[in-house]
Amino acid sequence: MILTMDINQKRLWRTLMELAEIGGTSPIDVHGVTRLSLTKTELRARQYVIDLMKDSGLSVQVDAVGNIIGKLEGTDLELPSVMTGSHIDSVPHGGRFDGTLGVLGAIEAVRTMKEAGIKLKHSIEIVSFTDEEGARFGAGFIGSKGMAGELTETTFSLADDKGVTYREAFLAANLNPTLYKQAIRSDEQIKAYIEMHIEQGKVLEEHDLSIGIVTDIQGPVWLDVTLEGAADHAGATPMDMRKDAGLAMAEVLLAVEAISKEHQGVGTVGKMSIEPGGVNIIPGRACFSVDLRHIRKERRQHMVDDLHEQVEAICNQRGVTYNIDVKKEVEPATCSHEMVGLIDEVCTELNIRAMKMPCGAGHDALIMSKLAPIGMIFIRSKQGISHSPKEWSDAEDCKKGTQVLLHTLMKLAQ
Numbered sequence: 001m002i003l004t005m006d007i008n009q010k011r012l013w014r015t016l017m018e019l020a021e022i023g024g025t026s027p028i029d030v031h032g033v034t035r036l037s038l039t040k041t042e043l044r045a046r047q048y049v050i051d052l053m054k055d056s057g058l059s060v061q062v063d064a065v066g067n068i069i070g071k072l073e074g075t076d077l078e079l080p081s082v083m084t085g086s087h088i089d090s091v092p093h094g095g096r097f098d099g100t101l102g103v104l105g106a107i108e109a110v111r112t113m114k115e116a117g118i119k120l121k122h123s124i125e126i127v128s129f130t131d132e133e134g135a136r137f138g139a140g141f142i143g144s145k146g147m148a149g150e151l152t153e154t155t156f157s158l159a160d161d162k163g164v165t166y167r168e169a170f171l172a173a174n175l176n177p178t179l180y181k182q183a184i185r186s187d188e189q190i191k192a193y194i195e196m197h198i199e200q201g202k203v204l205e206e207h208d209l210s211i212g213i214v215t216d217i218q219g220p221v222w223l224d225v226t227l228e229g230a231a232d233h234a235g236a237t238p239m240d241m242r243k244d245a246g247l248a249m250a251e252v253l254l255a256v257e258a259i260s261k262e263h264q265g266v267g268t269v270g271k272m273s274i275e276p277g278g279v280n281i282i283p284g285r286a287c288f289s290v291d292l293r294h295i296r297k298e299r300r301q302h303m304v305d306d307l308h309e310q311v312e313a314i315c316n317q318r319g320v321t322y323n324i325d326v327k328k329e330v331e332p333a334t335c336s337h338e339m340v341g342l343i344d345e346v347c348t349e350l351n352i353r354a355m356k357m358p359c360g361a362g363h364d365a366l367i368m369s370k371l372a373p374i375g376m377i378f379i380r381s382k383q384g385i386s387h388s389p390k391e392w393s394d395a396e397d398c399k400k401g402t403q404v405l406l407h408t409l410m411k412l413a414q
Contacts, residue, residue, distance in 0.1 A: 005116050007406060009399040012108045016398070019048055019088065019104065020096040032093035032389030036160075037131035037142070038066070038169040045088050049103060049128050056111040058126065064182035065146030066130035066175050072110050074123040074413060080191040081123040082412045083372065084109075084405065086364060087132035087143070094133075095391020101379060101398060102196045103128045109406035120413035122191055129364045136160045137169075138222075139328050144367035146183040156180075185371060192339060192412050193368040196377040196405045198393050200361050202384030210397045211354040211404060212378030213343045217369075218266070218293040219332035220362045221304055225252065225311065229320040231276055231284025243319040246274045246283030251318075255310040256290055263303045265294035266360060295332050295358050333366050339375030346407045352400055361386075377404055 022045040025031035035042040046068060053060045053070035060070050071081070086102025106126040113120070127143070134140025137158040145151045156167040156177045170177040204212050229245035253269050260267035268291040274283040290307065294300035308324065315322045340356065347354040357378065365374045379401040382392040 005112055005406065007108060007112055007399050007402045009395055012105065012398060012402060013395045015052060015104045015108070016096060016100060019045060019100050022048060023090065024096070028096065029389050033090050033096060034092050034094065035088065035090040036092070036136040037089040037133070038173050039136070042089055043173060046128070049088060049107075052104070052107055053126065056107050057114050058107075058110065063147070064175070064179045065143055065151065066170070066173060067143040067147060067183065068128040070107065070110075070126040072114065072120075072124045074120050076121045077123065079122045080189050081125045082191050082409060083125045083127060083193045083368070084195065084409060085125075085127035085129060086195055086197060087129045089131050089133050089135070091133050091135045091387045093389055094387050095385075095389060097198045097379075097391055097393050097398075098200070098386055099132060099197070101198055101393065101401070105196050105398065105402040105405055109402055109409060112406055113410065118410065120410065122413040124409055124413055132364050134328065137166050140362070141328075141330065141364060141367050142166075144364040146180055147185050148367050148370045149181075149184040150367065150370065151180055151183075187371050190372040192336070192375070193365060193372045194339065194343075194375040194377070194405065194408060194412070195363055195365045195368075196379065196401050197363055198386060198391070199378040199381045200384070200386035201381065203357055204355070204378060204380040205382065205384065207355055209353055209355055210380050210400045211347060211352055212357045213340055213347070213354050214335050214359045214376035214378060215340060215356050216295040216335065217333045217359040217363060217366050217376070218295045218361070219297065219300065219330045219366060220328065221292045221300060221326065221330075222328040223290040223292070223304075223307075224325045224327050225288055225290055226323045227252075227286040227315065227320050228322070229284050229286075229318070230282070232282045234280040234282055237282060242282055243284075244282050245286040245320055248314050248318045248320045249274070249286035249288055251314045252311055253288075255314070256292075256307065259303050259306045259310065260292070262306075263294065263299050265292065265300060265303055267292050267303065289327075293360065293362075297332055300332065330362060330366050333369035333374065335365075335375050336373030339373050342411055343375055343377060343404065343408050346404050346411065350403060350407065352404060375408070377401055377408070
């Protein structure tokens with residue numbers, strides 16, 4: 001192991017800032033970065049990544065679901081690849097680092113190996129996964145699900161807010177949606193998957209640490225809830241005669257909080273709308289999302305069951321009907337003990353202080369756990385802010401994380 005190899009911090013930082021300009025509205029720390037999956041903006045960002053991979057000496061292919069895969073061939077092509085990466089799509093008005101650090105950091109790590117003339121037995125594949133966020137069509141992890149064989153035909157009928165379907169977006173990006181199964185990889189082809197990502201929380205900052213080693217990843221369930229009451233005149237309808245979908249929604253929102261605390265998970269209502277939306281009209285319809293997460297699948301199911309019970313009770317009391325649709329469901333995952341130990345070993349060798357910790361956010365590593373042992377490296381986030389224009393990780397922390405990724409990849413690919 002050559003621990004003297006050093007990541008080029010300036011080069012890594014330059015690529016992070018250059019990619020942020022694609023989809024970024026100046027000033028970025030106010031307006032953020034918007035690169036919704038398979039939009040013209042995100043397609044330009046994808047081309048940036050392809051060009052950067054080629055400039056770094058990698059062979060590049062785009063698979064049937066749009067995953068960009070840059071490969072550094074090992075000396076024994078019969079051996080399974082070591083895989084790393086993340087995503088470059090964003091939420092609306094997101095930050096510079098979410099996902100992109102894992103992709104650009106991996107490219108920088110492999111470029112550093114090539115410049116040092118390092119030869120490894122296993123090939124290394126860097127993947128920029130398609131649509132991790134799910135911000136455009138409401139169902140994320142498309143690229144990693146495609147690779148893991150968990151994508152279904154129904155996904156392509158989902159539509160964005162403008163009525164564009166996934167099928168249409170694929171075709172516009174020169175991808176054939178009927179060939180999506182060609183992206184499937186077998187577990188025999190992948191030795192391990194490791195993902196570097198910003199923490200998106202405050203734990204590392206509060207412990208004054210740059211690096212976290214993930215032990216478990218919470219799996220999200222996304223629900224769309226619709227409540228149907230009666231839209232009546234706000235002045236002429238007595239309080240005890242109302243079927244107010246808005247107030248029913250308010251009670252459910254509080255129930256989400258209580259259920260999440262009870263089960264030591266997390267629950268969020270991020271999208272809400274009421275109709276008709278007039279100041280003097282009782283809401284007759286309320287629609288909202290619910291995001292429930294836990295590191296244990298059985299505990300998360302208890303959260304979902306309790307929510308169903310609470311919604312039914314609240315609606316019965318208020319004379320409102322309801323419907324709950326599951327938009328996304330991903331099982332929680334436990335990182336490989338061997339991978340956790342390996343990352344910890346590298347941190348010790350590099351004299352970088354780190355802590356082991358669970359992960360609350362969803363990542364492509366969740367899906368890749370179906371195919372291979374997984375590991376995750378966390379980088380400190382300033383004030384824990386993410387999915388926001390104010391998202392920030394210092395250049396030195398990005399370098400440290402990439403340094404850990406570099407040497408972990410080398411150990412895995414030897």
